[in-house]
Amino acid sequence: MLIFDAGCGNGRNLVYLLREAYEVYGVDTDPRAIEAVRRLAASLQPALPASNLRVEAIEDTSFEEVFADVVISSAVLHFARDDAHFDAMLRGAWRVLKPGGLFFCRLASSIGVESQVKPVAGRRFLLPDGSERYLVDEARLTALAKELGAELEDPLKTTVVQNQRSMTTWVLRKDT
Numbered sequence: 001m002l003i004f005d006a007g008c009g010n011g012r013n014l015v016y017l018l019r020e021a022y023e024v025y026g027v028d029t030d031p032r033a034i035e036a037v038r039r040l041a042a043s044l045q046p047a048l049p050a051s052n053l054r055v056e057a058i059e060d061t062s063f064e065e066v067f068a069d070v071v072i073s074s075a076v077l078h079f080a081r082d083d084a085h086f087d088a089m090l091r092g093a094w095r096v097l098k099p100g101g102l103f104f105c106r107l108a109s110s111i112g113v114e115s116q117v118k119p120v121a122g123r124r125f126l127l128p129d130g131s132e133r134y135l136v137d138e139a140r141l142t143a144l145a146k147e148l149g150a151e152l153e154d155p156l157k158t159t160v161v162q163n164q165r166s167m168t169t170w171v172l173r174k175d176t
Contacts (some may be wrong), residue, residue, distance in 0.1 A: 004068035006058045006093035007126030011037030017045035025063060027056040059088035063096050070104065073099045075167070080134040082122050094148055099176040102153060108133040109141075109168040112160040129136035129164035141170050149175045 001022055006016055010033050017024050018041055033053045036039050041048045045127040055060060058076070060098055071093050079084035089157030097103055110125065117125040117135065127137045136144075138156060145152060150172035 001069045001136075002067060003027065003070045003072065004063065004093070004096050005088075006061075006071055006096075008035045008037055008053065011040045013072055013074050015040070015044065018048070021045060023052075024048065025052045025068065027054050027058055027061050027063070029055065029057050031055045033136070057089075057092070059085075059092035065095050065130040066097045066098045068101060070102045071100055072105070073103070073105040074129045075106055075108075077105065077135040078135065080097055082134070086123070086134055090144065090148075094174070097174050099174055101174045103150070103170075103172040103174065105170040106167055107170065108135055109158060109166050110137050111156070111158040111165065111166050111168055113166045116163060127165045129161075131165070133165070136168070141168070145170075147173055148172065151175065 002020050003017055003024045005024065005026035008028050013023050014026065014037065026037060034053050036054050038050050040047060050156065069101055073093050077089055094103065107172060116128045120126055120132055121133050124132055126132050141156060153173045154171040156168055156170060158166055160166050
């Protein structure tokens, strides 16, 4: 199974997968993060090529189209600057997913904290924790799934973190 981590950071979501010898790939714009995940991979799965982990933006990834069985995007898309950037990041991650593949996304949303977030511009909001994020809601996620030609693999699940922010899990299956 080929797994692509779109915005892999230091590899916190890859530890189990590397340990279990899944073939993993990932991108992140931070060179220090990629170096850290390469060190992690070297310790857990020495045979994994360093070229599987690249310093790239998700929206500009050089990985080929439709090669991954699973795409993970955890706590990444809410860093989008605006709608265009969010859409580019989402489509960059989506384009590497094979038909029938699974897209697992965890991202900040306004679900459950609607009255506590303050609009900044477009879909960017100031959260009670003081951070500014691009937020989605159920209607936006539903519309995006339809645009992508995807089915919800699991119902949306949202966790409100001590009334400071809200994180939603969005799991899609790419149509075959």
